[in-house]
Amino acid sequence: MLTDIKQSIQSFQLLEDGHVTSPKGFTAGGVHTGLRKAALDFGWIHSIVPAAAAGVYTLNSFQAAPLKLTKKHVDTAQQIQTLVVNSGNANSCTGEDGMKKAQATAELVAKEKGIEAHLVAIASTGIIGVPLPFAPIEKGIQYLNDPLCQKAENFERAILTTDIETKHLAIEMEIDGKKITIGGAAKGSGMIHPNMATMLGFITTDAVVDSKSLEQALKSTTDQTFNMITVDGDSSTNDMVLALANGTQNNQTLTQEHPQWTKFLQGFHYVCKTLAKSIARDGEGATKLIEVEVVGATTIEAARAVAKTVISSNLVKTAMYGSDANWGRIISAIGYSKQKIEPERIKVAFGHIPVVENGMGVPFDEEAVMLILVKDELKLTIDLQQGDCSATAWGCDLTYDYIRINSSYRT
Structure with a gap:
């Protein structure tokens, strides 16, 4: 990762080879389904319990079907338990067909994981304007519970498009005497510009965080991190960052009034900033x-x-x-x-x-x-x-x- 990660930081510790699954209660994986010629192209993150959820989304007037459905689910329930991501096809500018396939994806995922459909989030990245082939999506969903596919590295590779490198990290801190972990993964290489980009970012934590406070933390942090990067001045239709807090460490609920809120926010900001810088560094064709x-x-x-x-x-x-x-x-x-x-x-x-x-x-x-x-x-x-x-x-x-x-x- 970037050199500034190695700097000594008092409030938290960088975990060696950290991932979105470093926080307790999260699993992730990925498989090849045929959306791309050879690379992994379908990935997922799952929490053992519904997690408090917050999202920020592209400001592009054209918003892809999976983004619309995810935003609806996050706004309605303020919780997500399973996230699925496909690369190779954005399912954007695909009209009613695209929305039906996004909804069908959520329903199939819910059935496979034994949860409610409104607890499913969907993200897609790839070619815009091409109808989403649904057979590969169905194939990918069949692997959600396969123990051989549960690898965070598989998820990180499944979400890539023109990226050269995977982007991931995790940090650890103590709050209320509990070991709290924050992990993150992202993709993005081209069509990157302030106010979101052709990028996807996923933040996980095992802390108990009030949903409204998590939303405010994500929005304020995004303004200082993901919205402060650029590669080429273009913004896409599928961009989102989702934060999930499953509360499995049973700390006192984190809000702005919690005495250690600033400590948590500093760690959260660090994870987002590091991912943002990793996206900028991995810009298409970039050398610096x-x-x-x-x-x-x-x-x-x-x-x-x-x-x-x-x-x-x-x-x-x-x-x-x-x-x-x-x-x-x-x-x-x-x-x-x-x-x-x-x-x-x-x-x-x-x-x-x-x-x-x-x-x-x-x-x-x-x-x-x-x-x-x-x-x-x-x-x-x-x-x-x-x-x-x-x-x-x-x-x-x-x-x-x-x-x-x-x-x-x-x-």
Whole structure:
């Protein structure tokens, strides 16, 4: 995973090779059903008891059938027990047929697991606008209780599309004298942009968490993590992040009033941030993870807007691919961010080396900057010198391989 995971953190401990099944009471698995040529393409997460559930969803006006059904179930019951995910077909823009198949999937899953259909969540990722072949879905559901398929690694691979790497982690902390674990898994590589992306994220915990508090935690954390990444400026129709808390550790119910709520929230935020950064790093064709930190803003909203604008700039992204210290592209992006800035105050640095002071370029050691820009993780810092607010966004470079991958996605 990312290097900052290795940093010492006082409030929780990173588990070695952690997964969504690290929290007590969760199982996960995946199989190949034929939706994809050879790769695993149908996965699931199951809790031994109904789990408090919260979700955030794409802002795209076109929302896929599985997303609509999942949102309905989460909003109605505020609980989910089994989640199924397929890759290879998004079941999006498929009309009434798509909704019928989503509903049929929920009913078959419920029957196989012996639960109510409203406790089933569904997510899909893949080609948009192609009717979902249902035979592979039926085949996948038949494996939900097969002990040979219950591997978290299978789930993580089954949800991928053009991703190169699986994305997962888990952390552990003590709350009310109980060992609480938070795990996570995600997919995402292309069509990634702030305000969700072609990404799916799943967070599990064995803590007892009030459903309303879990929803608020997910929404606020998403604004700082999943909504602060970009790969290519496109947003998809299927994006969602679901959080499930099954309460099997029997701690005192976590709410904003709980004395250790902040501790739980810090761990929850860490899991989401790490997954978000992993998605940005695994962008289609990417060779570098780019972090843009904006400080000195008048509001958090302004800081986020500037950071997102810079990280989304194709000119900035291509310059970073070429390890080119072209700070003019960064300044230009700041200027069209639609925020009230004072150009004569702006500072920009590549790593620890200043390249812009008070809106003007300053002499810098080209070789020293090159050593920063050639790394596979690099940081740009922008100081607006207008206030005390800050924000961070993450993205990747834009390479020739991005075009190659997306020019042949359907074929």
